[in-house]
Amino acid sequence: MPSKKWFALALAWPLIVAAASWPKVPVPEATQSTMVARRMIFNGLDMQARMFRSQKSQAEIIDFYRKAWHGKAVVNPMGEAKVIGHREGDYYITIKVSDYAGGSKGEIGIVDVGDAPKHFEPGKGLPRPMGSKVFNDIRYPDDPVPARTVAMTNTLSPLQNAGYFRERLEGDGWKPDGRQRCTDPDACVQHYSRGDSHLTLVAERGRSGYSKVIINVQRP
Numbered sequence: 109m110p111s112k113k114w115f116a117l118a119l120a121w122p123l124i125v126a127a128a129s130w131p132k133v134p135v136p137e138a139t140q141s142t143m144v145a146r147r148m149i150f151n152g153l154d155m156q157a158r159m160f161r162s163q164k165s166q167a168e169i170i171d172f173y174r175k176a177w178h179g180k181a182v183v184n185p186m187g188e189a190k191v192i193g194h195r196e197g198d199y200y201i202t203i204k205v206s207d208y209a210g211g212s213k214g215e216i217g218i219v220d221v222g223d224a225p226k227h228f229e230p231g232k233g234l235p236r237p238m239g240s241k242v243f244n245d246i247r248y249p250d251d252p253v254p255a256r257t258v259a260m261t262n263t264l265s266p267l268q269n270a271g272y273f274r275e276r277l278e279g280d281g282w283k284p285d286g287r288q289r290c291t292d293p294d295a296c297v298q299h300y301s302r303g304d305s306h307l308t309l310v311a312e313r314g315r316s317g318y319s320k321v322i323i324n325v326q327r328p
Contacts, residue, residue, distance in 0.1 A: 130156055131196045133216055136172045138163035141216075149247040152228030154220035163211040166190060173203060189214075198222025230258070234323060235276035237262050237269065247328070256328040261318045266311040269321055270296040273309055282307055 135141055139162040148155050162169060166189075173192050174181055181194045189206040200221050205214035231242035240262040247256045264272065267290055274284070282300035290296040294313035300306070305327040313319050 130218060131199050131201065133158075133201060133218065134176055135160060135216075136162060136164050136169065138211075144215075145248060145251075147248075147250045149249065150219075151230055151245055152225040154223060156218040158216040159214070160216065161208065161211065161213045166205050166207045166212045169203070169205045169212050169214065231260060234258055234325075235273060235280070236260055237264055237272050239263060240321070253326050254328065256325045258323045258325075260321050261314075262321065263317075264319055266290065266294055266296040266313055266319055269311040269319055270298060270309075273298065273311075273321075273323075277307070277309075 139160050141158055141160040144157040144159050146156060148157065164172065170183055170190060170192060173194070174183075177194050181192050184191050184193070186204065189204050192203040192205065194201045198220060200219045202217045202219075203214055204217075205212050230245035231240075232245075236242065240260045242258060242260040244257065244259040246258075248254060262269070270288070270290060274288070277300055278284070280302075282302045285299045285301055287299045288297070296309075296311045298309040300309075305325060307326075308324045309321065311319055311321045
């Protein structure tokens with residue numbers, strides 16, 4: 109999934125704010141945080157994301173949230189990081205925290221699990237070669253330029269993927285903008301436009317022999 113935005117100063121007990129219905133998540137003193145996505149739809153789930161850096165250690169961050177949530181939190185390891193989980197009504201909050209530069213860094217995510225779709229189809233509306241597995245479909249509907257990123261894997265080479273998507277996209281009204289290129293047999297990049305919408309497709313061969321295809325659409 110392509111990166112988004114990453115930082116701004118927050119004081120003690122600042123709040124994540126996007127809509128009145130989102131729960132308020134405190135952060136400890138001596139913590140800098142920034143909104144990554146005020147609202148995104150991650151594989152059909154409404155989600156809000158924030159990142160932080162803190163002078164507090166990983167252990168102090170975990171202790172802070174255990175106290176803030178009166179012990180109603182679960183903590184699980186994820187490599188060298190720890191993930192704190194807490195359910196609040198129809199929302200599930202996760203905080204991934206790692207030790208960093210004498211303090212810690214982490215990510216805060218809020219997911220609206222109460223409004224989860226029952227039959228979500230990732231990649232719907234975009235072409236995909238037979239046998240492809242779509243593993244991410246992320247929308248940013250409230251950004252200044254709304255965007256959607258879809259990621260999939262398949263057994264086609266990057267060149268084969270480039271040919272497949274060129275035929276399907278052009279048949280669907282997308283026009284190449286002249287910047288299509290395959291730098292080598294293992295990587296291809298294509299750019300298309302349709303009205304005021306823009307689409308970028310990257311196909312790369314991975315170590316496993318499978319290709320990863322990432323499609324980013326602005327104003328989908």
